[in-house]
Amino acid sequence: MATIKFNEVKRNIFVSIGVILNLIFLITIFYMFGEISIHLIKLNEFLDIYLKIDKLSIMFSLLVAILWIFTTFYAMEYMKHEGKEKRFFTFFLATLGVTIGIAFAGNLITLYAFYEFLTLTTFPLVIHTDSKEALKSGKKYLIYSFIGATFVLLGMILLFSITKDITFNAHGILPALTKENRSLYLLSYVSMFLGFGVKAAIVPFHSWLPAAMVAPTPVSALLHAVAVVKSGIFAIIRMSYFIFGAKIIKELHVNIFLSILIVISILLGSFLALHQENLKKRLAYSTISQLGYVLLGVVLLNEDAFVGSLLHLINHALIKIVLFFCVGAIMYTTGKTDISQIRGIGKQMPITMGCFGIAAISLIGIPPTNGFVSKWYLAQGGLTSGEMIFPAILLFSALLTALYLLPVITEAFFKKGEHTIVKEAPMKMLIPIVMITIIVVLLGLFPNILITFIQQIASEVI
Amino acid sequence: MSIIQSFPLVIILVLLITAFMMPLIKNTKIIKGISLVSMTSVMILALINLDFVHKNGEYLYRIGHFNAPYGIEFRIGIIEAMMGLLFTFVALMIIWYSIYSIEKEIKQSKIGLYYLLVNILIGSLLGVVYSNDLFNCFVFIEVGTLASCGTIIVKDKKENIKATLKYLIMSCLGSGLVLMGIAYLYSMTGHLNINYIHAELVKCYLIYPNAVLISIVLFIIGLGVKSAMFPLHNWLPDAHSSAPSSSSAILSSLVLKAFVLLLIKILYGVFGMDILNHFSVLNIVLILGSLGMIMGSVFAIFQKNIKRVIAYSTVAQMGYIFLGIGLGTNLGVSIAIFHIIGHAVTKSALFLLAGAMIEQTGHKSLAQLKGIGREMPLTLGLFSIGALSMIGIPVLPGFISKWHLSLASIAAGDTILIVVILLSSLLNAVYYSPIVINGFFGEENLQGKVYKSKSKPLKELMPVIFLVISMIYVGIASRGIINLISLGLM
Numbered sequence: 001m002a003t004i005k006f007n008e009v010k011r012n013i014f015v016s017i018g019v020i021l022n023l024i025f026l027i028t029i030f031y032m033f034g035e036i037s038i039h040l041i042k043l044n045e046f047l048d049i050y051l052k053i054d055k056l057s058i059m060f061s062l063l064v065a066i067l068w069i070f071t072t073f074y075a076m077e078y079m080k081h082e083g084k085e086k087r088f089f090t091f092f093l094a095t096l097g098v099t100i101g102i103a104f105a106g107n108l109i110t111l112y113a114f115y116e117f118l119t120l121t122t123f124p125l126v127i128h129t130d131s132k133e134a135l136k137s138g139k140k141y142l143i144y145s146f147i148g149a150t151f152v153l154l155g156m157i158l159l160f161s162i163t164k165d166i167t168f169n170a171h172g173i174l175p176a177l178t179k180e181n182r183s184l185y186l187l188s189y190v191s192m193f194l195g196f197g198v199k200a201a202i203v204p205f206h207s208w209l210p211a212a213m214v215a216p217t218p219v220s221a222l223l224h225a226v227a228v229v230k231s232g233i234f235a236i237i238r239m240s241y242f243i244f245g246a247k248i249i250k251e252l253h254v255n256i257f258l259s260i261l262i263v264i265s266i267l268l269g270s271f272l273a274l275h276q277e278n279l280k281k282r283l284a285y286s287t288i289s290q291l292g293y294v295l296l297g298v299v300l301l302n303e304d305a306f307v308g309s310l311l312h313l314i315n316h317a318l319i320k321i322v323l324f325f326c327v328g329a330i331m332y333t334t335g336k337t338d339i340s341q342i343r344g345i346g347k348q349m350p351i352t353m354g355c356f357g358i359a360a361i362s363l364i365g366i367p368p369t370n371g372f373v374s375k376w377y378l379a380q381g382g383l384t385s386g387e388m389i390f391p392a393i394l395l396f397s398a399l400l401t402a403l404y405l406l407p408v409i410t411e412a413f414f415k416k417g418e419h420t421i422v423k424e425a426p427m428k429m430l431i432p433i434v435m436i437t438i439i440v441v442l443l444g445l446f447p448n449i450l451i452t453f454i455q456q457i458a459s460e461v462i
Numbered sequence: 463m464s465i466i467q468s469f470p471l472v473i474i475l476v477l478l479i480t481a482f483m484m485p486l487i488k489n490t491k492i493i494k495g496i497s498l499v500s501m502t503s504v505m506i507l508a509l510i511n512l513d514f515v516h517k518n519g520e521y522l523y524r525i526g527h528f529n530a531p532y533g534i535e536f537r538i539g540i541i542e543a544m545m546g547l548l549f550t551f552v553a554l555m556i557i558w559y560s561i562y563s564i565e566k567e568i569k570q571s572k573i574g575l576y577y578l579l580v581n582i583l584i585g586s587l588l589g590v591v592y593s594n595d596l597f598n599c600f601v602f603i604e605v606g607t608l609a610s611c612g613t614i615i616v617k618d619k620k621e622n623i624k625a626t627l628k629y630l631i632m633s634c635l636g637s638g639l640v641l642m643g644i645a646y647l648y649s650m651t652g653h654l655n656i657n658y659i660h661a662e663l664v665k666c667y668l669i670y671p672n673a674v675l676i677s678i679v680l681f682i683i684g685l686g687v688k689s690a691m692f693p694l695h696n697w698l699p700d701a702h703s704s705a706p707s708s709s710s711a712i713l714s715s716l717v718l719k720a721f722v723l724l725l726i727k728i729l730y731g732v733f734g735m736d737i738l739n740h741f742s743v744l745n746i747v748l749i750l751g752s753l754g755m756i757m758g759s760v761f762a763i764f765q766k767n768i769k770r771v772i773a774y775s776t777v778a779q780m781g782y783i784f785l786g787i788g789l790g791t792n793l794g795v796s797i798a799i800f801h802i803i804g805h806a807v808t809k810s811a812l813f814l815l816a817g818a819m820i821e822q823t824g825h826k827s828l829a830q831l832k833g834i835g836r837e838m839p840l841t842l843g844l845f846s847i848g849a850l851s852m853i854g855i856p857v858l859p860g861f862i863s864k865w866h867l868s869l870a871s872i873a874a875g876d877t878i879l880i881v882v883i884l885l886s887s888l889l890n891a892v893y894y895s896p897i898v899i900n901g902f903f904g905e906e907n908l909q910g911k912v913y914k915s916k917s918k919p920l921k922e923l924m925p926v927i928f929l930v931i932s933m934i935y936v937g938i939a940s941r942g943i944i945n946l947i948s949l950g951l952m
Contacts, residue, residue: 127903132904138903153865158880
């Protein structure tokens with residue numbers, strides 16, 4: 001791609017065909033083969049690049065592939081004012097491939113390899129503007145990612161020294177917990193959890209995420225919605241349920257301590273979001289808090305919570321991508337980035353801001369939106385685990401979510417602004433926004449198909 | 463006795479004889495031709511020899527008329543044969559690269575001398591690797607030291623002379639210590655042949671515990687100086703950064719490695735595990751290795767000259783090798799040898815690429831090499847692959863060494879070493895990634911740079927491309943290579 005000199009139209013066609021073919025190809029694989037596994041290169045018992053498709057990877061890869069298509073069309077228009085589109089689309093497609101690789105990874109080493117590649121392919125996207133500030137943020141992103149990967153490697157080595165096997169398997173693969181291996185298990189789990197947690201923006205390691213907001217909006221949207229942060233969470237799910245298994249983690253009692261960290265993420269993310277003037281930054285901190293929900297569902301280790309967690313993974317992806325696209329559309333047409341600047345913009349860009357409103361309400365979790373459904377399951381999971389505190393935290397955080405998102409809507413719709421005439425964003429940007437919003441609404445009204453599928457996954461692993 | 467068994471001797475003789483033909487010839491083109499042809503032919507010989515050893519197992523080759531213990535003999539096992547192939551292959555690539563660019567770094571009149579020195583150097587290094595006789599090794603060490611000093615000073619700049627003097631003094635100190643160690647061994651056992659010394663030493667080490675301990679330490683320090691074991695490394699950054707790029711590549715990827723191999727040979731061949739465990743001296747190697755891994759990288763972070771960064775990175779990478787040796791297990795030593803191979807191909811490629819950048823732009827400092835990725839995309843692209851291996855991206859050899867070293871240290875019961883290994887790889891990322899990032903990205907960095915304006919012709923980069931390909935191959939074929947090494951260590 002990088003070597004062929006396309007003109008703009010040809011390049012756009014090439015990219016769109018690429019991403020659409022990717023989706024079609026994925027769906028065909030799922031229909032034709034169902035759950036399959038391929039050994040790509042087997043170097044030795046550990047260095048085994050091994051792909052295996054199960055329901056969880058189907059879910060994640062479909063989510064990625066579908067959102068990528070929308071983002072592609074959005075980016076074609078948006079990137080016009082950022083320039084250097086050739087470089088952008090090269091790494092954009094590479095990132096898609098790597099993310100699908102993460103979804104299909106059949107053992108920990110493959111996951112780790114793709115996880116490292118993800119850092120390398122997203123890095124040029126983050127520093128797309130090439131300004132000093134971008135390079136600084138990019139450096140931060142790289143340092144955090146490498147430190148995270150090092151923790152993962154540490155955990156992986158410790159694990160491998162016990163098991164000699166790191167293939168994913170539902171219910172985990174570890175031999176039973178004994179007194180001797182307890183501390184090694186504990187160290188390995190915590191180190192991998194924190195390592196993958198860097199990409200999932202757990203609180204002490206979150207600060208790269210707001211910094212990475214200097215990237216162009218489609219990139220931020222993807223980083224937040226699917227590619228990077230969700231890969232981190234996906235990896236944590238894989239590691240927790242497919243390597244360790246719920247039973248051993250429960251016996252380790254490690255999930256209680258981690259849940260404290262996650263609760264801090266939820267609350268701190270929301271509180272910090274309240275203070276952000278910059279729209280993108282506000283959304284970034286909101287992501288930190290929402291990812292906390294997903295992780296909470298993961299560490300509660302019961303079926304309801306896990307269902308809620310996967311649901312929220314999908315819902316948050318869809319909602320956040322709409323929110324980012326809307327903010328991007330405002331930036332593209334008006335060049336405005338702060339909340340105080342967008343007074344009265346709801347009159348001039350009704351569709352964009354309407355979609356923003358729907359997405360915001362969904363994220364707060366008012367019934368009958370999809371955000372409500374996932375939070376409902378999460379709260380139930382919290383009750384099942386016998387802790388009243390978790391539903392309470394979810395409610396409190398929903399309140400905070402309302403506090404940081406609703407002002408945007410009130411500013412846009414109910415306050416009078418300067419009377420500059422602004423039109424809606426071009427169709428290529430508007431259509432993806434509207435379509436994803438429709439998906440969001442539909443998932444809120446008819447969540448059952450998705451829930452049934454996710455419950456199947458959950459019943460297999462817990 | 464098969465004719466193939468004599469190939470190691472033939473290899474050394476070919477190199478030495480062609481070396482002394484060079485001063486007789488005035489035409490530099492012919493000199494370069496001879497150098498290339500001789501190196502290619504010895505590489506083929508080394509390849510055939512490796513195949514032979516792999517099939518028929520190791521053998522002892524007698525030189526001259528006397529049998530050991532009086533005469534000299536070569537001991538060719540799988541590891542020695544592999545090293546023979548590695549050394550000749552890397553040297554061939556470096557020479558191939560240098561024939562296009564050597565005029566830019568040294569005077570026309572010195573070219574004959576330069577290729578003479580390179581051939582002598584490679585010949586003597588192979589002598590160190592092959593020989594089974596300690597005194598014979600010592601002679602080859604001295605020849606190699608002088609030749610490697612020559613390859614640095616041939617550039618005739620003030621800094622070269624200074625660096626060479628430093629190197630020469632440290633090196634002579636090292637050889638002196640080695641000689642003393644040999645003398646101790648000789649006085650205790652009356653032998654110079656490794657196998658015979660070992661046989662005698664096992665019987666008598668409890669009688670002379672102090673003398674044995676002293677000789678082990680003499681060897682560790684003496685060879686440690688020559689192979690840049692931290693904190694005896696201080697000659698290396700000056701020497702490696704001031705030398706012509708092709709010399710830096712040879713020095714960093716081969717010369718250091720030959721001395722480490724000799725150290726392995728002495729520790730495990732002459733003394734053996736029992737004696738080493740009895741005196742627990744391996745811990746010195748282990749601790750110094752770990753220190754080197756960290757400190758080498760820390761020093762590299764603060765360097766401003768690209769070649770000095772790579773030179774300090776060598777100190778850190780030698781730390782990995784010493785760590786493997788210091789673990790004192792079969793796995794540890796296998797990984798140390800694997801790392802010798804991986805590092806030899808990687809570091810030679812990195813030095814040659816850095817040399818290409820310096821040659822095309824005229825700048826040495828990292829600050830001035832920003833934006834180089836636009837001017838020389840292929841060069842920096844290849845550099846990035848090498849850097850990724852150093853940082854430890856899976857499948858590349860750097861990752862494999864790290865992974866196995868970590869497992870080996872868990873197996874040896876030193877779990878804390880994993881932290882050292884991982885910290886060191888993180889530090890590698892700290893100084894390699896800015897070179898790549900500032901090269902390819904950044905508005906300010908790319909300002910005024912014209913795409914591909916300074917790139918080298920593809921033909922001149924071919925040897926480096928081969929080195930990078932072989933590096934990837936070493937990573938992919940790591941299972942086979944490591945198995946082969948452990949087979950050779952048995």
